Amino acid sequence: MNGKFLLFLFSIFLASFVVFDSALASTIIFSDGFESDFSEWTGNDVKWATSGTSSATGVHGGLKRAQATGATDPGDDVLLKSVPTVGYQGIKLEFWHRIYKGLESEDHVYVEWTPDGSNWNVLDDFTTVGESANWQFTSYNLPAEADNKDNFAFRFRAHLGAASSDIFYLDDVVLSGDSQNAQTTLAPTSAPTSTPLLSPAPSPVITASPTPSPSVRPTPSPSPVSEATPTPVPSPVKLSVSSTPVPTAIKARIAPSTAPALIVEENTAKEFREESAEDGSLSASLSNLMGSNSFLLMGLMVLAVVSSLAKFRGS
Known part of the structure; x- marks a missing residue:
């Protein structure tokens, strides 16, 4: 039975006892x-x-x-x-x-x-x-x-x-x-108001929060490392120059001003091609160079032309 209710009943009983005890003295x-x-x-x-x-x-x-x-x-x-x-x-x-x-x-x-x-x-x-x-x-x-x-x-x-x-x-x-x-002749006596008992506040119940399951994070795949394409090192050009150049008949048409130079360059290029045909490695090297770097090729070609002209003039 609730303690407050018992206290209320006891208060009524005590009040009644006091009243009737004095009334019935x-x-x-x-x-x-x-x-x-x-x-x-x-x-x-x-x-x-x-x-x-x-x-x-x-x-x-x-x-x-x-x-x-x-x-x-x-x-x-x-x-x-x-x-x-x-x-x-x-x-x-x-x-x-x-x-x-x-x-x-x-x-x-x-x-x-x-x-x-x-x-x-x-x-x-x-x-x-x-x-x-x-x-x-x-x-x-x-x-x-x-x-x-x-x-x-x-x-x-x-x-x-x-x-x-x-x-x-x-x-x-x-x-x-x-x-x-x-x-x-007793007048009804109001029962005293019972003072409520202070109940201790209930201790808070600590509810355990569920431990979250660890999220499996996918391991990022390593970004592919781009492999640096090695810059091809040009193979050294081996120029084979015949010690005894074969004289080539030069049919030159002399044009005003620049004609002799053009004929000389054409003959020189022809001579260079003939010499390169004899040496397969030069053609292969030039071919590789032509595919990788046109500017280098042009430079080498100019160098070869100049070299051939120098040899030609020296002879």
């Missing part, structure tokens, strides 16, 4: 210490009397007490009090008593009550009791039949045998009850 309906003899009582027979004494054990309170002394024959001697209990419940009868002279089995002091004034009920019977040096307190809770009665009454009825040898002391008699009017 016992009220004294009747009390007497016999200081005024039997003026407060409804009736008393001759064997009941009041007596004062200076002895500390002679009375319980005040200066006087009541006492019953034998013999009570031919009948019983009664001390009676009629008092309505209208408006009261939980009737309680209390008093102090002392057996001054012992009571034998044939001796009796009855404590009785009636709800209607005629039908008597025995609360107690003091009999076969030895002497007592001290006062004793006695209390009775009467049944519900004694509540709220117009003709309620109680009495002490003494039936004692021997004269002056059976003596019963009585003092400070009180009849009380709880007031019904106070209970019926």
